[in-house]
Amino acid sequence: MHRIIEWFTNNGVAANILMFAIVLTGGYLGLNKVVLREWPDYLQREIEVGVTYRGSTPAEVEESIVMRLEEALFDVAGIKEMQSRASEGSGRVTLEIEEGYDMNVILDQVKDRVDSINTFPVEAERPRVSQDTFTERLMAVVISGNLGEKDLMELGEIVRDDLTALPNISLVSMKVARPYEIGIEVSEETLKRHGLTFDQIVQAVRNSSVNLSAGSVRTNAGDILLRTSNQAYNYEDFSKIVVYTREDGTRLTLEDVAKVNDGFDETPLISNYNGRRCVVLDVYRSGDQNLIVLANEVKAYLEAKQPTLPEGVLLSYWSDDSERVKQRLSTLAGSAITGFILVLIVLSLFLRPSLAFWVSLGIPIAFSGAFIMFYLWNVSLNLSTLFAFILVLGIVVDDAIITGENVFRRMQDGETPLDASVKGTQEVAIPVVFGVLTTIVAFYPLQAMTGFMGNNLKQISYVVIPVLLFSLIESKLILPAHLKHCKNIGATGGNDSKTNFITRIQRRIATGLERGIERFYRPVLDVCLRNRYVTFSVFVGGLAIVWSLVETNRIQSSFYPRIPSDQVTIRLQMPAGTPFETTDSHIRRMEKIALDYKEKVNEEFGTEMIRNVFATAGGQPMY
Known part of the structure; x- marks a missing residue:
């Protein structure tokens, strides 16, 4: 390793070629080849069995449908969990399959068991057995207007066919609409x-x-x-x-x-969009096209289609999922820029500005290297990986800081920049490598996790591991070749007539740190070392207290923190057997209140604070 470090330090051209190769390749792949989506691809291991039993109450469905399905399926090998739901007019059983079992084999077994049930009510429809598939919804397209139900459905079918014909649109399904x-x-x-x-x-x-x-x-x-x-x-x-x-x-x-x-279908269902009847088309993506690009293509189609629609019919979109990805990308870009500037400022207070700049440059180099591995591993840029980039931003330059500080110390001791760069990097090479490897080892087990949650956690390791590895490459092969060009600052100590403003600030900060170490840190350290068992007990006790606070829910925890949404949903559930007209009248009152409030708020703020109001009676809330 020492020879490799010395060779790259003495051959700055090779180090620059390596740096530009990583940055340009990673930048190109990140912008053009790495897939951008909201969530990572996930193969759902779930099988759903549904039975429609029109005119029945939830209690009747539970007794005559759900319980019979549970009795027939409870001993099928490979079922990890069974969830059942009985509602008015239908029953559903969802099976979660354990890892290691062939989904097709389990699916055939479930179909055979369900087909063998001969005690369903005569009025019940044929059971539906299907394997749940993970599809990523792009957005919802809403067609609204003062038209009849049949005219809206026909118009919705035309728009659905047009959207399906767009590249990389895998599915367009009609929602909150009664079937023919x-x-x-x-x-x-x-x-x-x-x-x-x-x-x-x-x-x-x-x-x-x-x-x-x-x-x-x-x-x-x-x-x-x-x-x-x-x-x-x-x-x-x-x-x-x-x-x-x-x-x-x-x-x-x-x-x-x-x-x-x-x-x-006789099942009552009415849906309104901003007070007008509507149908909704859920648009799902496929392929490897950029999520934001695909969303823009759908919006362009809606804009081009609008003039061809009958007067009074509005074609718009609801719940654009690409907006959330844009927000995360904006957060990542802002965090990266802020982190770069903060690292540059903090390091400049202790090191030379030029040296601090080259240390900070490790951030874009390491991130570019991660995009190269994304392309090779077929990993997408999604909300989980974006979170991981923000997470690793604080540790990506640790090895470069250690290397740069050691080189700077040797320069202060009187070594030439070239010798200080070579020897300073070699001196800390082994501890820095092992420090990075221990962090990688801590994240590597995430790749073995399964399930939907495990699949999201796995994405973190896909970011942290390559970022740290390329950060290590940058700090050992590229950084020393740049540090050797720093001006020789010579040995410090005594009066230096050439000191400038930054140097004086650095000396004042260094003096303040040394005083703090002597007055506070060293005395506390001496006490802890003389009473090591007490110190150890205090830290163990503190850890136990914190753990107990989490276990007793005094400190609440959640893997996905509650992020403020741009939607407010009101659900109204009436007792079983309530006439549809009664439910619809309550929904209409709530809708009118929401529309009046929308008009009031938008007029008060002078902008469209509340964009749309969606109301449905007879079905589940849309999103």
Whole structure:
């Protein structure tokens, strides 16, 4: 190691090439290749089983749906945790799978167990078994206007198709909107008049609305596949379904014996955006495109699409997740600049300004090196890694400070800048390397953590480890080559006619520190050394007190601190069985209060302090 340090110190060109290679490569990869997203990719190990049981109370769902699912699934190997929820009209069981088990195998086993249950109520729909996937929502697109529900849905489908066609948009799903439904109403009087039963109507619809494969016919020119395409999708298709054929050949169609309604699901649901009816499209990203760039592309589409919409229809967005990433990036950039300046100022008080500058330069070099490793490890720049950059900012220049201070001390002792740079760096090389390695070892176990929380903690190690390693490279190979160019300050002591303002400040600070050491630190240190067992007991006791405060929740802790949000959510939950009209009337009152308050606040401050008000009745709050 000593020879490598000496070679790079004597060959400044090589050190500069290494420095520019790290900075330019890391800068290019960080700006163009490293993926920017809100959260790191995570493979969710969860399986969800859902059953719809319309018209049932939560108690009925728990007894007839949820409990039967739990009995069938509780002993499936690999299930770490089972969570169940019974609500009005549906039940859901979520299974968390342990690490090491094949998700596909567990999924097949769960499907087999669920399919074997034959005690569900007759009115219950077929169970849905699916594996939860982690998708990153980009933003919510809102289409609002004084239009009917059907017109808004059709307009929403057009916008959804346009957004899906954009590059790197993986999914666009419609929210707070009732799904389409074909309703068939048959009166008992009509059935008697035609001599039919309700089961005959059901069987006719089931047999006619289906696509069937009829095999194939082999010919000399090749095989011809036979298939009947008779699946009904809309009002016209269902109306023409033949229910009964008379002996004279005349046909009785569904529209002759029943009322066919082309409408929406009967579940009541109303959503308003700033007082006008709306539909919402959740936009999800895919691929490796920059989150902020992709959000800007969606906003550009909305701006271009707005003039083509009917009068009175507004196309806007809600809850842009890229804004949070922008805020974290701004915090990181501000912290890095502030840290650089503070390190430069503090070091200038003890070292020469030029020496302090080269020590501070270790921050951008180490961060650039981390971006190189991000690209090689396929790690994204997300909220967790941004937090890690801010976390490591305070320790990234520790090794450079130790090296620079030792070189400066040797210069003060009369050594030439070249000799001081080589020998000063070599002298502290081993302790500095081991100091950095111990920090790396402390963070390395984070890479073995699993689960959603573990995946976020793992991101911290992806930042800390490469930053410290490149900081070590900078302090041992690049920094000495720059420190050798510092002017020879000679041995200090006695009067120096060439001292300037900064030098006088440095001497005053050094004198003050020495006095503080002699008057306060040394006496306390002597007492602690003479009473080492008492000192040790005091620190252990203090640690125990702090630990007890945390364990008894007197000092509250949270992995994710509560960060002020830009949204205020009010939830209203009515007792089971409450008519929808009653719930909707309360929601409308709350919405009116919010809209009036929005107008009042915006007028008072002269700016749009409150941007939007979203209200929904009959469903869960949007976000």
